[in-house]
Amino acid sequence: MRHGMKIGRTIAAAVFSLAISNFLSIGGQAQTPQRAPGAAPAKAPAAATSTGVVTANLLQLMRGTLYPASNVIFAAQNQDPAKIPPAKDPATASDPLASTYGQWLAVENSALAISEVANLLMVRGRKCANGRDVPLRNADWAKFVQGLRDAGQTAYKAAQSKNQDTIVDAAGTLSEACSNCHDKYREKPKMEDRCM
Numbered sequence: 001m002r003h004g005m006k007i008g009r010t011i012a013a014a015v016f017s018l019a020i021s022n023f024l025s026i027g028g029q030a031q032t033p034q035r036a037p038g039a040a041p042a043k044a045p046a047a048a049t050s051t052g053v054v055t056a057n058l059l060q061l062m063r064g065t066l067y068p069a070s071n072v073i074f075a076a077q078n079q080d081p082a083k084i085p086p087a088k089d090p091a092t093a094s095d096p097l098a099s100t101y102g103q104w105l106a107v108e109n110s111a112l113a114i115s116e117v118a119n120l121l122m123v124r125g126r127k128c129a130n131g132r133d134v135p136l137r138n139a140d141w142a143k144f145v146q147g148l149r150d151a152g153q154t155a156y157k158a159a160q161s162k163n164q165d166t167i168v169d170a171a172g173t174l175s176e177a178c179s180n181c182h183d184k185y186r187e188k189p190k191m192e193d194r195c196m
């Protein structure tokens, strides 16, 4: 089954993850210790965030990394990477599948790139395009990022197997990992409501 047809499963996963995040936030409130009057409000527990030099906002990061890398995985659903001919000049090809590091190797490397970009989604100091901070303090953000990291690993293993049925399933898993987070933080009628 091609990933675009897995809408039912995607919605089910999104509803489930919403239920989990509600559950977690209730649990979190119950555990908040009493604080003395006038004391600074307790900060939400920090997830495993990291430091780094930030040069792109979240929108630019998505467009520049996850978008092209995931398209390599999605393309492998429709065409057997082993049959993709090299470009006329593979060294300068802009399509990874037809490049020097092409075919299944391109699928492997794009899958690894996706898992690595998960780390960039946890770097402190990045803004969304609307100026809001990337919501690192929300527990479900880290959970969605982990889902992306895992989906990249699943796609990597599928690419190593060089089996197209396996990559079709992995592409479905990847597409769900993207939409689990987008459903909560991106799909808003107004840009200003993203990332909250």
Ligand code: HEC
Binding pocket: 057, 058, 059, 060, 062, 063, 066, 067, 070, 114, 121, 127, 128, 129, 130, 141, 144, 145, 148, 174, 177, 178, 179, 181, 182, 185, 186, 194, 195
């Ligand atoms: C942990 C959350 C999260 C995950 C996982 C995630 N995204 Fe995003 N993505 C966002 C948010 C939030 C935005 C909006 C960013 C903004 O407006 O600054 C976005 C925006 C985008 C955009 C730009 C949309 C536009 O308006 O132009 C693309 C493309 C995109 N994501 C692709 C992907 C793909 C492909 C994946 C999976 C391989 C993915 N994203 C996984 C949160 C996520």
